[in-house]
Amino acid sequence: MQATDPIIAFSRVNKWYGHFHVLRDIDLDVARGERIVICGPSGSGKSTLIRCINRLEEHQQGVLKVDGVELSDDLKAIEAIRRQVGMVFQQFNLFPHLTVLENLTLAPMWVGKVPKKEADERAMQQLARVRIAEQAAKYPLQLSGGQQQRVAIARALCLTPKIMLFDEPTSALDPEMIKEVLDVMIELANQGITMLCVTHEMGFARSVADRVIFMDQGQIVEQNTPAEFFSHPKSERTKDFLSKILAH
Amino acid sequence: MEAPSKPFRWSWRSAKFRALVYQIAAVLLVVAAGWYLVHNTLANMRVRGIQSGYDFLRQPAGFAISESLFEFDSSETYFRAFLIGLSNTLRVAIVGIVLATLLGALIGIGRLSRNFLIRSLCGAYVETFRNVPLLLQLFMWYFILTELLPPIDEALQPIPHVFFSKNGLQYPIPVWALDHVWVAAGALVGCVGAWAWRRFARHRREASGSAPPVVLPALAIVLAGGFVGWLAGGAPSALDFPEKTEITVVGGGAVTPEFLTVLVGLTLYTASYIAEIVRGGIQAVAHGQHEAAAALGLARSQEVRLVLLPQALRVIIPPITSQYLNLTKNSSLAVAVGYPDIVSISTTTLNQTGRAIEAISIVMLCYLTMSLLTATIMNWYNRRAAIRER
């Protein structure tokens, strides 16, 4: 495997929910360190696409390779991939019965077999990175939404993943908290990690993304650099979508 | 500086005044009603020549009790009779609680199984036992255990030395010798050892990352401790086996069909409620928690132990405690099948001495104490385990 090989490779990937054809002939290569924003109307399959990458969803047809390992029913392969892929959810999904610090050290200790001291140090480092180190002893439900999402980002980073997936990370937040989370994500993006982000925040896409992908009805309609994508959309469908979300 | 106090206005337009009036009226009403009832009661008791007072507890009971953990004959006092009744209630309640929890947890988890047959059978179990009154179920079990089983001279022997007949269940029991204390002591040492192993395992894990196994070694240590204690006590192995003679079965330990009826009926009935509580608790944990745990790479067993169970138990424990209390209160139905629990003893006493108020009040006091104890433990648990929020 060479360093120039794509870190994620979709090859004619198809997925069905029952009879509903939710992902259609997805061909996508993601290079190392590339930052991608995926947008599109709801129901277009964007979340399903990134959830296939860490096998939270299973694809039925096609080949999906992550860091050279093909995703299939092989449990060992899935475990290995999940150690390299971190995910941040729309609903944060922090563990409410554990403190912030315990949320972060759980996976390194039990999956990564890291000693407690080292896990604690790593956790504090990540908390400092997302600028929330003073809340380490609090419980998740004692924090605001923006703080909880930053903790969730820190939790995903504790396993030092090569890829970070973001599934609409700011959609459940009040407007005044969106900025603090986006700032953290921009800092992360500038540090060289591979990122796939499903979001409606087009400002973020313009400032950070290497590529913007527009999906509709389960297929990739258009992909381009942000500059080209926003100023010269190629297809009618894209123009229609952009007019709706950029209107105000 | 404190806020200035407001003057109390004697007017119907003041909320405080109204509240005072309502409360005084309510309390006066209740006190008046209470005084009326007490007055009537005393008058009635005088007319009927009923004596009152709890001194009857020191008198000899004059009736026998069909089964008890301790010795009792009719010359013992009523007080001792009530104690025996209480011990019988606790005996069937504690065994019932343990069995019902195990069975209920299994069935509750079975209802979430992927296998359609297991799901349906567990669902059918819950619906069947929840929709029929407990009293009717007790009558049915009593009928099965006393009419449909063979009489004692033709007792069934499902396992060697265990006899099952209309007269109950008879099984081998170790002969009590002082040496048995060594077994208990050994098991206790084993428990301490198991606790020490747990602490050691946790230290290893935190220090180096690799987690040594905990559950099986701990169990092995307790059993080993008991075994060593048994050896140290001279390995007492005398067992009292029930022997089948021509007309009956002698020897061994025994439980009556009444005890079995109450135990089986209570267990199966309460297990169906516990199953629903366990299922609800597991389903109450948001699906997002499973996804987050999976995304972090936790194995299923780790996820269940570290994420699912702590959250599910917080939802399960309060209602399950009230089910335990219900089971204890439902054991009072034992009076219908002749098991001498505390309600049954109190009814006999009431019939013999005519002291209705005293007898019923003793029973109510016992149950109220048990309820209060359970509620206190539950509140303590809730405060300790509550998920801290803003």
Add this chain to the structure above:
Amino acid sequence: MSTITHGYQLIPPRAPPVATEGVLPWLRRNLFSDWKNALGTLVIAALLAVFVPRLFDWAVVNAVARPDNAACRAIGHAGACWGVVAEKYRLILFGRYPYAEQWRPLLATTLMIVLLAASCYRPFWKQWLIALWVVVAAAFFVLMRGGVLGLTPVETARWGGFPLTMMLSTIGLGTAFPLSILVALGRRSRMPGIRTLCVLYVELIRGVPLISVLFMASFMFPLFMPAGMTIDVLLRVQVGITLFSAAYLAEVVRGGLQAVPRGQVEAAASLGLTYWQTTRKIVLPQALRIVVPAIMNTFIGTFKDTSLVTIVSLYDLTGALQLALGDSDWRKFFLEGQLFVAAIYFVCCFAMSRYSRWVERHLNTGARRN
């Protein structure tokens, strides 16, 4: 690396390569998804294949349906003796009510059941329903008691069977429900006197078994009455059941009251509504809607609990069964009689729990937020 897509063509949806809908995929997913599952399925299927035909033989094929004692004894354990039901059903269903007058409890119970079923239907939830209930309740008592309209009087001690179960449950719950709302409101009141009284009532009753309450009603109520005045046993027991159910319902309603957001009360206060107006029009409708499942569970529990009046010698459905099978001729076939009565309870309770789920679904469509 940017890939520019030229020309976008809609990819039409296709059928999945491996079907996930349909009988075979369902079987695979639910019964044979992995080896543990498959093993479980085979074991259970084998057990069912052994026991179900035997059960069927006992209950249907070899069963005796005629009320023929000799035939039942002849068939012994090989077949069920449903003849015991055919022989004793009137005693089981109506208790010791005089044989010739049993059309009266039948009519009374039917009226009550019809009205219950009608009350379940949402368009009927109007004012005149309550008036109708009062009328039917009065009719019930007139029919059962007699003494007027040319009906022979039947004393309450002879009332029994299913009509007694229905009466104790329906009237018990009908009176307990308003009482429980008052007690729940009282428990949340800011006046310490009222709150203490309500707390004492609820905790006292909930801490003791129903049997104690029934014994108290049976043995102690007569002592509470002025000398010479006697109360009917049935009335005493009915009061006991009502007080017991009201305590449990009060806890359920209190849970609902706690779940209504404080903002609702504040909004009502800012509009100038009084306490009782707020409670009646704003708080209670929302509170009750939230706890419908728990209320229905308590109703089902009370329906089953009426069986305990057997212990104080009132012959409801369960008690009448004991009475009917005291007959030594039919004693061996008690189990079939018990199954019959269990089936009646099962049907009633199961119907109530299904209705509860329906109510939950339909009442909350208005309250559902996105």
